[in-house]
Amino acid sequence: MCGRYANTKSGEELGRYFEADEVDEVRLPPSWNIAPTQRIHVVVDTVPKDLAGSGGGAPVTRRVTTARWSLVPRFAKELTSRYPTFNARSETAAEKPTFRSAVVRSRALVPADGYYEWLTVGKTKTPYFVTDPLEGELAFAGLYSWWRPPVAEGEEPEPWVLTATILTRAAAGPAARIHDRIPVMLPRAEWDSWLDPTIAGDHALVQHAVAASQPVIERLTVHEVAPLRGDGPELVAPLNPL
Template identity: 55%
Template structure:
């Protein structure tokens, strides 16, 4: 799973990295301790009466399907299981046409042994940001009038798959990290997504996941936020070793 991650790049950096044409408002600042329901930067493509536009937008990290009556959910939606995303009512329409990339400089995972949880930091071997396969949705707040610009809330989730290699020793789930050659295909709003597309994305992510590195870090205090959170306390290991807006 992915319950905490870090994003150290600015909006300007991300726009250049992902060839973004439009940068939205209030893109979150870098953070070393991003938590569910906080705002995160996401990359998406939209088309409405014209050419496709690649955008960088701020989204609430926990997807709220358009049919939901309220913003909060009785179950966690910051992650979505890739193997069933196209069949789940909460994610099906997003798989079809609302897919996103969620940039991350790395993420935290916890290994549980009895009552002890040990945090690890997972990152690329070259220090470059990762691109999680994500889904997004626009949720309309029914309590606000139709002319209120804040009535629409952009929300997003990270797809996860079964962990392999060394990561499986920490946790049985891991984010789907897409290689660059898959970014265009995943984002293309003209491609009608289905479970086959999601499965292909997971398969494409396997070589990327195999090259990730991870090491133990100190426990994360609730409000702590800084680069010191990613300082290692153990040796590094390689995973492959052992009406609606658009």
Template identity: 50%
Template sequence: MCGRYVIARAVGDLVSMFDVMAAGDNLPDPAWNIKPTNRVPVVLESAKGEDEPVRRLEAGRWSLTPSYSKELNMKFATFNARSETAAEKATFRGSVKSKRAILPADAYFEWKTEGKTKTPYAIHSPNDEILAFAGLYTWWPDKSLPEDHEDYWTLTATILTRAAVGDVSQLHDRTPVTLPPSFWDEWLDADQDGDQTLVDAAVAAATPVAEALEFYKVGPLKGDGPELVEPLNS
């Protein structure tokens, strides 16, 4: 699973890295202790009133809410979606088909439990390269507001997870689907209808990235700042 993560890159860096053509307003600042329902940067491709889909960087709410839901807050956790079943679950299957995204990260946190002690670890790529979490998104309408209200639509997103492989399996049996750059275009392609075959292909493409992930012990995750990803020596 992935319940906390870090994205410390500036907006301009993300725009360049992901070949973004349009950046939304009010994008979130760098953060080192992102939690479900927090605002996060989301890379997606959407026409959004234009003739052709455009790659965009938007601010989204980390926890997917399907458009048919009457409430923004779901009764069950939707910040992660299991890759094995996402294409068949009512909450996610529409997004698998046509609303796929990437949620950039510098690292994510996982806890190792030994007895009653839970120790946090920061998980990252070997060269501290960007982690591109395969995600899904929706635009949720707040029907209590007029359709022309600026808050009528809320972008919501989830991170796909898979069975852990490599060393990180020592910490947890699940890990995010971490896409390599070679698969970004295919995953984001708004003209391609997605299905379980595409999700499985994403998981396969992500395997070498997942197998290479490294981790180290960190201190308690309190507050929000770069000190949270400093290695704990003891």
């Protein structure tokens, strides 16, 4: 699973890296300790509403924006859930009611410098930081959903809230020695097909993303870090390399 990660790049920097057409003006400070329900950067591709579902040829706009990290489906009555939704299992996302609609047409990338995972031995949990030494940037496969509270008769509707989750898969490569789950991390060649809202996503598309993540996962590097307290660059400083 992925329950903490770092992203220190601005929206403008991410816009250049992901070759976005638009970057929202909402600014997030750099963070080395991003937690579920916080605002995060996401990359999405969209088409005009009147052309959604029209298939190939529709104009696609790539956008860097922000979302609340923990996906809330439109049918939910509350923003908070008793079940964690900051991660979605790739094996079941296409069939679970919470994530099923997002798999079809609301897929995202979640940028990260790296992420944390904890090695558990008995009652001792040791944190490690995981990065890509080749790209220096990770692109987690994600899903998103727009949500707002139900509107009572005679009341004004509240603004829509963009929410997002990160897909996970069975661990492989160096990080498998720490935990049995790992985020799905897409190489550059897979970004367009994953984000394309004119492609109706299904279980096969998710599994293709899982398979495509393998080369990234195999080259990851892992190092031990100090316990996560506060927020700053010292959190990712290596202690004892694994």
